[in-house]
Amino acid sequence: MSEKTVSNIIMRILIDSTEDILGKNGLAALLKYCGLSDFIDNRPDFSLVKNYTDDDLNRITSNFYDFIGPGAKAIFRMVGKSTVKRVIDSGALAPVMNLKGEEKFIGAMQMYALATGKGEMKRVGNVMVYDNPACAGCAHVKSEVPVCSIINGIMDRLLAWSEVEGMRSIETKCKAMGDDRCCYEVVAADT
Ligand SMILES: [Zn+2]
Secondary structure, three states: OOOEEEEHHHHHHHHHHHHHHHHHHHHHHHHHHOOOOHHHHOOOOOOOOEEEEHHHHHHHHHHHHHHHOOOHHHHHHHHHHHHHHHHHHHOOOHHHOOOOHHHHHHHHHHHHHHHHOOOEEEEEOOEEEEEEOOOOOOOOOOOOOOOOHHHHHHHHHHHHHOOOOOEEEEEEEOHHHOOOOEEEEEEEOOO
């Protein structure tokens, strides 16, 4: 039996943010497809109690591509942005509110890494990097291009929130492409 490492609030925000983009019926269809129909009427609460395994979480993310088909990447990015909006509204980012610019962005991403127990946000030289060897969101997905665009949505929305202008995130490595990790860099928006 795998260990319960995922808190209720992480599952809840992922489910609610997916509903923001797919609508109520779209969400219900996706949850059925993933074998998670129980969540349709019984959503997890917003507590930090860890009731779920990585498998539960990844069942949603790794089925997303099969379920949506072409266009999944763009939609997944929108789910990421919606996730951040919900997290900001919840007040969870208060500890980094008073930082500015890149420090605020890095602080928020470090909180994300802590809350999910995945990855590390750091500077490599001048470049801001989110390195995620533990990404299992793309488990069972094979692709020629990176697919974990939910993180791009999260990073891009947090860059905007931190008022870091003219920058965006790109996924430079993805397990779906056969890499050993998923990895993101913040680059100039016109790159
Ligand atoms: Zn990936």
